[in-house]
Amino acid sequence: MRRPCMNVVCSWLCGAATGLAHNWTSIDGHSCNRYDDAAEKRKVDGARRKVLRYAHYYERYKAHGDSRRAEAEKLGPAIEARARRLREDPDPATAPASGDAAEALAAAHRALLASRDVLSRSYAFAYHMFGGEERTLKAAAPESEVATAQALFEDHQEMAERHVEKLSGLLAADAPPAPATAGDAxxxxxxxxxxxxxxxxxxxxxxxxxxxxxxxxxxxxxP
Known part of the structure; x- marks a missing residue:
């Protein structure tokens, strides 16, 4: 029996309705990384809005930090073990390719950890840059230009986030019980x-x- 996808109800992170145009790895028209300040202004007062805005960015900052820690402490040793098995491939015909596969897995894991750092810090930056009271814009930089740049930034942030989760899932997939070689499809x-x-x-x-x-x-x- 096919397991139903629960994304049809809501996003796990923001709780917003998602509709039907989605699959296990993406949700069309759904951007959990963006904070909709205009919508919040219509619903709550200024003090409450500040709390909600802070929570939006902090929760995502912390989520990526927590994921990085788990991927370093738990996933890291598993990746090292898989890479070691590949490097120990006894077949001279497949050993070079097995070694390449080992390096690819190790490089992907390093990129995953680095990307978690980038994403976590991107939310700290966005909190202060987009609507933060601490910033001071130059007179020649109207809010419309900031909004355009913000949309570009959040587009790349969203895509990075989506593919980081895919990469994490790929690396976390169970390794085969027998030693794998580069000959395995x-x-x-x-x-x-x-x-x-x-x-x-x-x-x-x-x-x-x-x-x-x-x-x-x-x-x-x-300053």
Whole structure:
């Protein structure tokens, strides 16, 4: 019997309705990473809105930090064990490819941890940059330009977040009980997926950094 997808009810993180255009890895038109300040202004007073806004960013900051810790302490040793088995492939015909697969898994895990750091800190940055009372914009930087840059930043943040979760799920998948070699179709596919997801994650994390450096920071008045 096919297990029903519970995303049809609500997102696990924000609780908002999702509709039917979704699958296990994505939800069309649904962006949990964005804080809808305009909607909150219509519902609550200023003090309550500040609390909700802080909670939105802090919960996501903490969630990625907690995930990174678990992926380092629990997933890390499992990845090391899988890589070690691959490097010990006794078949001369497949040993080089097995070694490449081991390096791909290790590199994907390093990228996963680094991306968790980036995503966690991206929420701390967004909290202060987008609507924060501490910032001071240059006179030549109207709010409309900030909104455009914010949308670009959050697009890359959302895509990075989505693919980080896919990469985490891929690396956390149960390893085969017998020592795998590069001749195994499942291993080849896992290696290809890990390499592809790592590239996508690093791309969007890099684009977030580029947006901060080129679009957002120049709008701020230096202290």
């Amino acid at each position: 499942a291993l080849r596919r896992a290696k290809q997926d890990a390499v592809a997801l790592t590239a996508v994650v690093e791309k969007h994390c890099g684009e977030m950094h580029k947006c901060i450096q080129d679009e957002l920071l120049p709008m701020l008045v230096e």
